[in-house]
Structures are given as structure tokens and as C-alpha cells.
Amino acid sequence: MSMILHDLAGADPDLRFSPYCWRSRFALAHKGLPVETVPWRFSDRHAIAFSGQAKVPVLRDEGTVVSDSWAIAGYLEDLVPVPPLFGGPVGRAHALFLNGWADSVMVGGIARLIVRDLLDAIDPADRDYFRASREARFGMSLEAVQDGREDRVLAFRESLLPIRLVLRQQAWLGGAAPSYADHIVAGTLMWPRCASRFEILTPDDPIAVWFDRVLGLYGGLGHAATRV
Ligand SMILES: N[C@@H](CCC(=O)N[C@@H](CS)C(=O)NCC(=O)O)C(=O)O
Numbered sequence: 001m002s003m004i005l006h007d008l009a010g011a012d013p014d015l016r017f018s019p020y021c022w023r024s025r026f027a028l029a030h031k032g033l034p035v036e037t038v039p040w041r042f043s044d045r046h047a048i049a050f051s052g053q054a055k056v057p058v059l060r061d062e063g064t065v066v067s068d069s070w071a072i073a074g075y076l077e078d079l080v081p082v083p084p085l086f087g088g089p090v091g092r093a094h095a096l097f098l099n100g101w102a103d104s105v106m107v108g109g110i111a112r113l114i115v116r117d118l119l120d121a122i123d124p125a126d127r128d129y130f131r132a133s134r135e136a137r138f139g140m141s142l143e144a145v146q147d148g149r150e151d152r153v154l155a156f157r158e159s160l161l162p163i164r165l166v167l168r169q170q171a172w173l174g175g176a177a178p179s180y181a182d183h184i185v186a187g188t189l190m191w192p193r194c195a196s197r198f199e200i201l202t203p204d205d206p207i208a209v210w211f212d213r214v215l216g217l218y219g220g221l222g223h224a225a226t227r228v
Helices: 019-030 045-051 069-079 089-121 124-136 141-144 149-160 161-169 181-197 205-221
Strands: 003-008 035-039 059-063 064-067
Touching: 003 019, 003 045, 019 035, 019 059, 019 069, 019 089, 019 181, 019 205, 035 045, 045 064, 059 069, 069 089, 069 181, 089 124, 089 141, 089 149, 089 181, 124 141, 161 205, 181 205
Parallel strands: 003 035
Antiparallel strands: 003 059, 059 064
């Protein structure tokens, strides 16, 4: 029986854009594990209540339930060691740093560029909750958060310099082959790619060139993703 992943969906059930769910999708594909993705919406609280928390991704593997993308990556690595996502405990520890960097610098930066676009992408039933919860978080309207993004995106692109420096030295963040490090960053970039038309990266950015190669992995999983 294939695993089941509860995955954030938009108004279009095929629109899947969660940065965390994409990390898990790439990690599952990396392990060659088939998965059935189940669309989940912010208003579907009850649908993942069995996981004991309120966020996706949630992975179900027969009787085992794992929530949180980092925990899911660790679960998959322990279950199917080859091909490796981390390459041992030191690699896992370094990937945890990258996970924290992506969750803060990347997710925080991207949210300030596309949060109003997300409102249009999500299911109408989710919109009141999304606006109220995110406006409370930012302390201003979604429109005000996103305002001025054409100028602010330049600073966001600069904040990704550490990724460019790594890609100057090696083909993948994982070194000679993709690893969970690639899935963390590429999964995060799937969020603006799928849910917004705003250009986060210029096409000549080495990160955009690498991202395009990640989109082609696993039979073109990323390239096939529905976009707004
Ligand atoms: N640390 C978690 C974060 C998961 C997360 O924030 N998921 C979002 C979707 S992208 C969510 O389910 N949010 C529910 C809500 O805001 O109510 C992970 O890595 O999986």
C-alpha cells in the first residue's frame, strides 16, 4: 500500500504549493516511494486531527503517522537508507541548519513578497481564516505586507547569496548528487512558483538554473506541478 501525504491544496485541488509539503514530496520521490497525496485545506482541521497537531504535511504509512517535514525526512531516511537524503548524522545536522535558515530567511522573505497572491490561490472557504491569521502575524493588511515588492525583491535575492556560493563549487547543494538540502531549498521555491506569478528569481540567476534542474528530477515532478 502506498503512503499517504496530506498536502495543502488551493481553490484548484491540483494546485499544491506548500513549501513544507514540497520538501516531503521531493524526499519521497528521492527514495522512490510511491505516495498518494490527499488535498487538504486550512478549513479541514478535522481531517488531520488524528496527527495530534494542525499543520501539513502529515504522512501516513500504514499505522505510522508523521507530521512536520523535517520529521518526515528523518523517518524516510531511517526507513529507506539508500539513496541517502542526509548521508549520515553530520549531514543530517548540517541539513537541520539549512532547514532553519530556509524556514526563517527564505519563508519569511517570500511571504512578504507573495502573501496577498496566496489569498487568491487558496480555497474561498479558507480566505477569512488566512487573512485574519496572517494579518495578525504581520500586524498589517496583506496588501500592505506585499506593497513595494518590486523594490524589496532585490534584497531578498541578495539574501540567497549563500546558496549561490555553494552552487559555484558544486552541482547540487548535496554535492555530487541531490540530497535533502536541495529539497529544502527547492521545496521552498515551489511555493512562489506554484502560487504566484511574481518573479522571485531572475532567469539568469544560478539558483534559477539549479532550480530548473531540480524541477526535472524524479521524472519532472516539479515541472509537472500545477501553477496559478
Ligand atoms: N514546521 C512545519 C511547518 C508546517 C506548516 O507551517 N504548514 C502550513 C502549510 S504551508 C500549515 O499547515 N499551516 C496551517 C495553518 O496555518 O493553520 C513543517 O516543516 O512541516
